[in-house]
Structure formats: structure tokens, C-alpha cells
Amino acid sequence: MELSWEVGALIGISDIHAAAERIAGHVVRTPTVESPGLTALLGAPVTAKLELLQRTGSFKxxxxxxxxxxxxxxxxxxxxxxxxxxxxxxxxxxxxxxxxxxxxxxxxxxxxxxxxxxxxxxxxxxxxxxxxxxxxxxxxxxxxxxxxxVHPFDDPEVIAGQGTVGLEFAEDAGELTDVLVSVGGGGLITGVATALHALRPGIRVWGVETEGAQAMSRALEAGGPVPVELSSVVTTLSAPSVSQLTYDHASTLVTEVLLVSDRDAVRGSLELAEHAGVWAEPAAGCLLPAARQVRERVGDGARLGLVVCGRNATVADIMGWADRFGLR
Known part of the structure; x- marks a missing residue:
């Protein structure tokens, strides 16, 4: 089957619905759950999309x-x-x-x-x-x-597949004001933001990067994709640049891309384990320090959604980083 994608076009909700039909039966419709533990930790209602329970351990x-x-x-x-x-x-x-x-x-x-x-x-x-x-x-x-x-993010079919995360989140979650999504090359946030803006008009979508893996924030500053130097321990977010396709979507649909340190991302993984009962890699752990930033900006009306993207880090990985950053 040949792809017939017009260069410069944006992904639409119809593309995501088509991807959802195509992959049904091959992947898991992951749980969307309210988290009392994270609600208490962050001081605002939190709903988590548990994509770490996806087949292969991530939304990918x-x-x-x-x-x-x-x-x-x-x-x-x-x-x-x-x-x-x-x-x-x-x-x-x-x-x-x-x-x-x-x-x-x-x-x-x-x-x-x-x-x-x-x-x-x-x-x-x-x-x-x-x-x-x-x-x-x-x-x-x-x-x-x-x-x-099969590009990790510069492919409309891949992005439409990732967008099914946002499709399910929109269908299954209660009221949300702000959704946080980790950003590497931008495929996940592109798909999720497309679905959420189509199905939940007015919702804010925030990207989250770690220091030393800042491909999207640098692109937004520069007005287009630029190469970046990579130094973050969070290799699953470490794209050497975003693509024009993901940049075009993010510049249109994403409220802002927030930046957190590697240390805070690892601490977020530990907090997800302690307060939410889930074992997530730092690419998901970075959502918690960013959520604190969003909570402070939005105020008491915030109702937060977190796309907990993956679990593919071992206990030894997390504990090693925790020791390195003085978190134990």
C-alpha cells in the first residue's frame, strides 16, 4: 500500500480514526484512570493514561x-x-x-x-x-x-498511530483542562494534540523535555527544526532534531514545551512508583515536575491529564540514576 500524503499537510482526526481501526486487535486499549495519589501529590485532580501498559511497554x-x-x-x-x-x-x-x-x-x-x-x-x-x-x-x-x-516520528502513518493515545484519552477521561505529553522527536505529542484539540476544544496540551534533549523547544525558538546536542540520560527522548512535520503541528497545537532536569525526571519516576503505584521510565517521570509548573500557572481550576508513556527502564537503571543524582 503506497502512502499518498501531501507534503505540508497536517494530520487530521480522520487519519487517527483510520489508524485506530487498522491497529485494533494488534495493540491494547490502555486504561485511563483517576489517580488519588497523584492528585494529593500535585494538589489538583489528575487522570493518567497508562500507556506504559501497552504492548512492548510503551505507546510506540x-x-x-x-x-x-x-x-x-x-x-x-x-x-x-x-x-x-x-x-x-x-x-x-x-x-x-x-x-x-x-x-x-x-x-x-x-x-x-x-x-x-x-x-x-x-x-x-x-x-x-x-x-x-x-x-x-x-x-x-x-x-x-x-x-x-519506519521513522520514529517523521511519518504521518506513525503519527496517526500515536494519535490513538489521544483519541482514547479524549473518549475515556472526565473533564481535563491541561494534558502533559513527553517530547522526543514529537510524534506522540503531534498525534495526541491533534486528537485532543479535535475532540476536546479548548484543552491545553503541554510538551515536556529534559535538559540535553531539547529538540522541540529549540525548534520552536528557531522557527523550525534545528540540530541539537544531546546529553540527557533519558535516551528515549533524545532526538537529534524534530522533523518539519512534527514542528508544524507543535507550533500550532502545543501551548508550550516545558523543560525539566534529568534529576527531576528520575525523581518523577520514583514519585510515580510511590504515589501512583506504577513503574515508569524517566521519559514519563519528567511529567511530574512539569505538572507542578502547569499547576502553578493555571491555579486552582487545573484538572491535569498525564500520558504515562512507557515503562522500559529496569530497577537497576532507575536506582543507578537515583544514586547518581543523590535521590536515595
Whole structure:
């Protein structure tokens, strides 16, 4: 199936509904729950979309599946390739295996050990590089050899798949004023913001980045995608730049992209465990310090929604970061 996407067009709610129909039965409709623990912690009603309970441990299974199901026979036979800081690679490896498509995954050596193990156990061909820039370069070469790229965020079908998170959130949550979404390359926030603005007019959508993984905030400052230096421990948010597609959506639909430190992101993971009873990676933990910023700005009328995006960090990972930042 050939993609027929007009360059410069924005994703629409009809695209997300179509993706939802396509991936139904392949992914999980994850729970949307009110959290008394986080409500008490943040001083405002909190509803969480528990995408960490998704198949493969993160929302990435949605976009990967949406794209894989559009492949033609020749593309399926040649195989697919993806570059990833962890979760997109896991999703592509696992979902491609389920759909009997050969997958190649390129990740930096800094990717979580759990991600490497899962990709290999799923049967994908794995290449490790010295950094994300090198990973993207190798992926481009492999694409030139005939593999079909399943980009983590610069692909309308992937974004529409991620947008099904927002579709379900809008359908299942009570009243919300502000929704917080983690940002790497921008695929998740693009899809979620598109769905929420279509179905919940007036809602504010806030992005959250960690220091040293600031691709979207720098793009918004510059007026378009720019390369950024990466230094955050949160490799799953570490895109070397956003795409024009995700920038165009964020500049139109996102209220602001908030910045938090790695230390606060790791502390957020510990707080999610203690106050919400969920084990989430720092890419989701960063939502809590950002939620405090939103709560202070919005005031007493805030009703917060959190997209808890993934769980693919081990106890050893989190405890190691906690020791590094003096959180124990």
C-alpha cells in the first residue's frame, strides 16, 4: 500500500480514526484512570493514561503497527529498518515479528540494556552505534540498500498511530483542562494534540523535555527544526532534531514545551512508583515536575491529564540514576 500524503499537510482526526481501526486487535486499549495519589501529590485532580501498559511497554507499538500494516508486498519482503533510543526499536522488533516482517533496528550504545535484550530476543537484526547522530546516519545507509524506513516520528502513518493515545484519552477521561505529553522527536505529542484539540476544544496540551534533549523547544525558538546536542540520560527522548512535520503541528497545537532536569525526571519516576503505584521510565517521570509548573500557572481550576508513556527502564537503571543524582 503506497502512502499518498501531501507534503505540508497536517494530520487530521480522520487519519487517527483510520489508524485506530487498522491497529485494533494488534495493540491494547490502555486504561485511563483517576489517580488519588497523584492528585494529593500535585494538589489538583489528575487522570493518567497508562500507556506504559501497552504492548512492548510503551505507546510506540501503536505507530509501528500502523505503519507496518501499510507495507506493500515488496516492502514486506525487503524488510524494515528503524533508528531508536530504545522504545521505538522494541516496538518495531516485536510488532514486525508478530506480523512476519523482517526488521533491522539501529540504536546507540547508550540505549537501555533491557531495550537491547528485547530487540535481540524478538529476532530483529540489531546494530549499535556510538551515538544518535551515527545511528541516524547508518539507518539512512540501510534505507539506501532497500530497507523501508519506519521513522520514529517523521511519518504521518506513525503519527496517526500515536494519535490513538489521544483519541482514547479524549473518549475515556472526565473533564481535563491541561494534558502533559513527553517530547522526543514529537510524534506522540503531534498525534495526541491533534486528537485532543479535535475532540476536546479548548484543552491545553503541554510538551515536556529534559535538559540535553531539547529538540522541540529549540525548534520552536528557531522557527523550525534545528540540530541539537544531546546529553540527557533519558535516551528515549533524545532526538537529534524534530522533523518539519512534527514542528508544524507543535507550533500550532502545543501551548508550550516545558523543560525539566534529568534529576527531576528520575525523581518523577520514583514519585510515580510511590504515589501512583506504577513503574515508569524517566521519559514519563519528567511529567511530574512539569505538572507542578502547569499547576502553578493555571491555579486552582487545573484538572491535569498525564500520558504515562512507557515503562522500559529496569530497577537497576532507575536506582543507578537515583544514586547518581543523590535521590536515595
Amino acid at each position: 507499538a501503536r505507530g509501528a503497527t500502523a505503519r507496518l500494516l501499510t507495507l506493500g508486498e515488496r516492502e514486506r519482503a525487503a524488510g524494515v529498518v528503524a533508528v531508536s533510543g530504545g522504545n521505538h526499536g522494541i516496538a518495531l522488533a516485536v510488532m514486525a515479528a508478530a506480523l512476519e516482517v523482517k526488521a533491522t533496528v539501529v540504536m546507540p550504545r547508550t540505549a537501555p540494556a533491557r531495550s537491547v535484550e528485547i530487540v535481540e530476543s524478538a529476532g530483529a537484526s540489531l546494530h549499535l552505534t556510538d551515538g544518535m547522530d551515527e545511528a541516524f546516519a547508518l539507518t539512512a545507509r540501510l534505507r539506501g540498500e532497500g530497507l523501508t524506513l
